Amino acid sequence: MTTMTPDRHDHAQVMSAPARVYGIMAEFETAEQITNAAKAVNAAGYRFWDCHAPFPVHGLDKAMGIKRTILPVLVFFAGLTGATIGFVLQAFTNAGSVSIWALVWVSGYPFLISGKPLMSVPAWIPIIFELTILFSALSTVGIMLFMNNLPRLSHPLLSNNRFRRATDDRFFVVIEARDPKFLRSKTEAFLKTLGSRHIEVVEDR
Amino acid sequence: MSVTLTHAADLSNESVMGDHRLVRFSRRAFAVGTIALIGAFALAWRQQDAHGFAMIWLQSAIFILTLGLGAFFFTLLQHATGASWGIAVRRVAEAQAANLQWIGLLFIVPMIWLVATNRDWHGLTSQGGHGHGLGLVWPWADLAHLTAEAPAEAALVAAKSAYLNTQFFLARACFYCAFWAIAAGWFFRTSRKQDHTGDPALSQRMRMMAFPTLILFALTSTFAAVDWIMSLSPAWFSTMFGVYFFCGICAGGFSVIALACLRLQSLGYLRGVLTAEHYQDLGKFIWAFGVVFWAYIAFSQYMLIWYGNLPEETVWFLARQVGDWSWVSIALLFGHFVIPFVFFISRWMKRWRQTLAIGAVWMLAFAWIDLYWLVMPVIPADVATFNTYDELAQAYAATSTGLANPVNYLMLVGFLGLFIGSASGRLATGAVLCRRDPRLNESLNFENI
Structure with a gap:
């Protein structure tokens, strides 16, 4: 609702009830500007904020003070899990003569193949390998989606017309209203000092 | 759009032009290498084992060949893919x-x-007769002798004589070596020419040449592996052998590139030019090609032969599972795959210079052991007379690897000294960086995301 500067894309809408404020968005024109802005926002102590750029900007993660993700560590253990399951599955079905209850009673079925020992680990390695890859790959995608709160059907920023240029030629810093340091007037003034030509309050409709 | 430099690359002459520091390093390497070679020859003369020395020579020469080929492959790959980081x-x-x-x-x-x-x-050899001429090393070269020693094997080998004969073998060897010499020399000289002219057309020309050269590289390195290593056991064959050799090329070659970069920086070159980002990518290359791909290919080769269980194929592995050789095989499994796999899996281990250096030296050592394991073992002549593996293992429990022979290490240090001395002497004659490559700036600003 509140626009700092008139915008031909943004058709002013008269709302009957005041909408919840999602955050404040500041627009920048170069990668250098947004890198400097990110440093300043990080230094100011904001925690719930993000940068949006049309291409990966080198050094931006560092400027934002983002820590490395723990995803690779989790994937490593997912891979280990896959390897273990691959081994146990084959050891049980091919070489085990015990029965276990997995919804129904299932028994191992020791079976000699071409004179090889029952525990023929070389023959099992391809399956162990494939299960390692399968578990790692699926968990990479799955954990990544989970960590990013995806999939989601909508996002307040996506209904902002101005924000569309984040995929073209503009860079945005968005500070969210849920940030403990967020104070509409102060945050707006702060973003203005960073050299943004356009600052706008984004609402959660 | 202006790009912020995250670090300051020093492109002054002191940082990128080869000078007395490299010349001194090169001379030292030559000196150490020459002394080691003289020691190796003297010791070999006292041992009076022509066959043993010829095998050590072959293995050491192949080792530094793989280091050269690995670097050559790296160069070609950079041109062909148009990657800028490298x-x-x-x-x-x-x-x-x-x-x-x-x-x-x-x-x-x-x-x-x-x-x-x-x-x-x-x-003149420790293990009985070894025939005439090339038969000293390659049994197929003296069929009459092989027929007398192992008639069953000789019949199989005779069927391959259209390929495995001395004239064709020599002609092929000359072709491989001439091709590598001409191609690698051309890429080095063209790149150096760009240092003076700065002509972007040279980049394009090297790129266009990289594609046919890569194909010929694959063919020559594969056939060289078949000719020089696989034909040491001429009745045996593996269709994966060329790829296996290629993995060895990558393990050793990429490790030496990483070590050379670290050494250049410790000599005061390339200050700020090479960063943790470049080292991380070199580490990835070692890890991906030298560790993981090697294990993939080595296991694929092993499993097919193990599963098929055909006597003429399994003998090659049996020879590597008796006596001390079984320890070398196990050492390869852990030292060439399991340990470096875990060691290098974290990005920090590739970015920190110390850990990268440790990993690269380790991989270089195991690339050498891998070649030793390929070249040295001899398939027992009476292997077909045993009924079980246990019988064979018991009969050959005392088989020695020859790893205790100091000639191995003197030759290694000798050839390595020549290799390092020659490469650093060559670097000293000009820039140690492709300083006028049109895309150098991209490489300097490279960052892993």
Whole structure:
């Protein structure tokens, strides 16, 4: 609702009830500007904020003070899990003569193949390998989606017309209203000092 | 759009032009290498084991050949893919690859000498007779002798004589070595020419040449592996052998590139030019090609032969599972795969110079052991008379690997000294960085995301 500067894309809408404020968005024109802005926002102590750029900007993660993700560590253990399951599955079905209850009673079925020992680990390695890859790959995608709160059907920023240029030629810093340091007037003034030509309050409709 | 430099690359002459520091380093390497070679020859003369020394020579020469070929492959790959990160590293690889200009002589000269003298080596070896001429090393070269020693094997080998005969073998060897020498020399000289002219057309020309050269590289390295290593056991065959050799090329070659970069920086070159980002990518190359791909190929080769269980194929592995050789096989499994796999899996281990250096030296050592394991074991002549593996293992429990022979290590240090001395001497004659490559700036600003 509140626009700092008139915008031909943004058709002013008269709302009957005041909408919840999602955050404040500041627009920048170069990668250098947004890198400097990110440093300043990080230094100011904001925690719930993000940068949006049309291409990966080198050094931006560092400027934002983002820590490395723990995803690779989790994937490593997912891979280990896959390897273990691959081994146990084959050891049980091919070489085990015990029965276990997995919804129904299932028994191992020791079976000699071409004179090889029952525990023929070389023959099992391809399956162990494939299960390692399968578990790692699926968990990479799955954990990544989970960590990013995806999939989601909508996002307040996506209904902002101005924000569309984040995929073209503009860079945005968005500070969210849920940030403990967020104070509409102060945050707006702060973003203005960073050299943004356009600052706008984004609402959660 | 202006790009912020995250670090300051020092492109002054002191940082990128080879000078007395490299010359001194090169001379030292030559000196150490020469002394080691003299020691190796003296010791080998006292041992009076022509066959043993020829095998050590072959294995050591193949080892530095793989280092040159690895760097050559790296150079070609950079051109062919148009990757920009490696431009800051490329000159080091090119100089290392240019050693291929003389490495071929280590093969060609002894081969021609063996053929020309056609000496009867019988009695001059520790393990009985080894035939005439090339038969000293490659049993197929003296079929009459092989027929007397192992008639069953000789019949199989005779069927391959259209390919495995002395004339064709020599002609092929000359072709491989000439191709490597000419191609690696051309890429090095063209790149150096760009240092003076700065002509972007040279980048394009090197790129266009990289594609056919890559194909010929694959063919020559595969056939060289088949000719020089696989035909040591001429009745045996594996269709994966060329790829296996290629993995060895990558393990050793990429490790030396990383170590050379670290050494150049410790000598005061390339200050700020090579960063943790470049080292991380070099580490990825070692890890991906030298560790993981090696294990993939080595296991694929092993499993097919193990599963098929055909006597003429399994003997090759049986020879590597008796006596001390079984320990070498196990050492390879852990030292060439399991340990470096875990060691290098974290990005920090590739970014920190110390850990990268430790990993690269480790991989270099195991690339050497891998070649030793490929070249040295001898398939027991009476292997077909045993009923079970246990019987064979018991009969050959005392089989020695020969790893205790100091000639191995003297030759290794000797050839490595020549290799390092030659490459660093070559670097000293000009820039140690492709300083006028049109895309150098991209490489300097490279960051892993």
